Amino acid sequence: MVHPAQAQKVQHLAAGDLAMPPSRYVQSENKRPTAGSMAVTAIIPTIDMNLLTDAAATTAADEEATKLRSALQSWGLFAVTGHGMPESFLDEILSATRNFFHLPPAAKEKYSNVVAGAVAGNGNEKSFQAEGYGIDRIDTDEQILDWCDRLYLQVQPESNRQLKFWPPELHELLEEYTLRSEHVFRRLLAAVARNLGFNSEFFADKIGDNVSTYARFTYYPPCPQPELVYGLKPHTDNSVLTILLLDNRVGGLQILRDGRWLDIPVLTDGELLVIAGDEIEIMSNGVFMAPVHRVVASDRERISVVMFYQPEPEKVLAPSEELVGKERPAMYKRIEAKVFGDGVWDAFAAGERTIDFLKVKVEQQEERGTLDGSYSVGTRY
Ligand SMILES: O=C(O)CCC(=O)C(=O)O
Numbered sequence: 001m002v003h004p005a006q007a008q009k010v011q012h013l014a015a016g017d018l019a020m021p022p023s024r025y026v027q028s029e030n031k032r033p034t035a036g037s038m039a040v041t042a043i044i045p046t047i048d049m050n051l052l053t054d055a056a057a058t059t060a061a062d063e064e065a066t067k068l069r070s071a072l073q074s075w076g077l078f079a080v081t082g083h084g085m086p087e088s089f090l091d092e093i094l095s096a097t098r099n100f101f102h103l104p105p106a107a108k109e110k111y112s113n114v115v116a117g118a119v120a121g122n123g124n125e126k127s128f129q130a131e132g133y134g135i136d137r138i139d140t141d142e143q144i145l146d147w148c149d150r151l152y153l154q155v156q157p158e159s160n161r162q163l164k165f166w167p168p169e170l171h172e173l174l175e176e177y178t179l180r181s182e183h184v185f186r187r188l189l190a191a192v193a194r195n196l197g198f199n200s201e202f203f204a205d206k207i208g209d210n211v212s213t214y215a216r217f218t219y220y221p222p223c224p225q226p227e228l229v230y231g232l233k234p235h236t237d238n239s240v241l242t243i244l245l246l247d248n249r250v251g252g253l254q255i256l257r258d259g260r261w262l263d264i265p266v267l268t269d270g271e272l273l274v275i276a277g278d279e280i281e282i283m284s285n286g287v288f289m290a291p292v293h294r295v296v297a298s299d300r301e302r303i304s305v306v307m308f309y310q311p312e313p314e315k316v317l318a319p320s321e322e323l324v325g326k327e328r329p330a331m332y333k334r335i336e337a338k339v340f341g342d343g344v345w346d347a348f349a350a351g352e353r354t355i356d357f358l359k360v361k362v363e364q365q366e367e368r369g370t371l372d373g374s375y376s377v378g379t380r381y
Pocket residue numbers: 216218232237244246252253293294295303304306
């Protein structure tokens with residue numbers, strides 16, 4: 001069964017002469033992005049990957065590694081330079097993404113995430129599936145929808161690619177970006193491991209060689225009253241690390257830090273953003289926390305291209321033994337990566353963190369905070 005509103009693309013709605021967003025998109029007053037204080041622009045850490053060499057023998061490399069650790073511990077995100085991808089290549093991806101979303105509706109519908117009778121025994125019913133072009137899954141009439149459309153594709157392992165959802169104009173670029181972005185991911189993961197005093201392969205071994213990687217191209221249309229909606233509601237990412245290529249003209253990403261929403265500024269051309277996800281939070285036993293983030297809409301269109309790195313589905317997610325001790329008991333239960341991944345969309349539709357939705361925390365009473373920014377004492381996000 002597909003929710004009747006599932007087929008409504010926000011882009012095409014926004015193209016009409018709207019005075020305000022329809023009620024399906026309007027957040028209750030206390031959740032609106034303007035509720036509470038005005039967002040302040042964050043000055044986020046930047047890591048130069050050229051300095052994070054394997055040998056880590058130089059002072060500069062040591063310093064950069066220390067910076068990486070503190071960025072992950074205090075922010076859970078950082079910008080990266082020196083990743084080896086030319087600015088022109090990243091620009092090409094952004095342009096191709098813009099061009100894709102600017103295609104006429106019928107041209108994009110070929111990749112729709114609402115498919116006819118794709119589920120066995122479903123007869124002529126339509127069904128929703130995660131991959132493809134459309135909006136995120138709607139589960140209930142009450143669910144407030146985000147002001148965005150997206151194209152969501154599994155890019156790794158290669159054998160799992162569903163090429164029927166790959167627009168030809170993005171295909172080659174995405175293939176190359178997949179390879180280059182994985183290289184960035186693995187170098188960062190190795191640096192993070194060494195930084196905790198482990199060997200380079202420490203986290204890599206836990207997630208396996210055949211990581212599940214998903215690409216999400218998101219289009220945030222101009223919104224007539226952006227303060228009423230979310231571009232993308234508050235969440236943490238289902239990933240070990242997420243690599244984001246952000247719009248180089250329009251900002252909108254915000255991070256929740258110490259109870260306040262901070263604007264992530266438009267990055268310098270050629271920079272990427274990295275965000276720690278739920279899986280590194282679990283594997284590091286909370287040494288690194290996945291930051292809650294959201295996107296606010298604006299009166300201008302915005303795009304992003306985001307890569308999510310997830311462990312092989314049969315791997316077990318658990319706090320690494322080396323990071324568990326008397327002083328730091330295990331904060332998370334063991335959970336198979338596949339089970340965790342299967343819960344993600346249910347949690348997202350319900351507006352909850354997957355870690356909370358699936359009750360992965362050992363002490364559920366030890367609440368750290370909720371996605372709408374309300375806190376219990378002594379919490380940190
Ligand atoms: O578009 C953005 O800036 C961020 C998107 C995001 O957080 C996500 O896709 O998980």
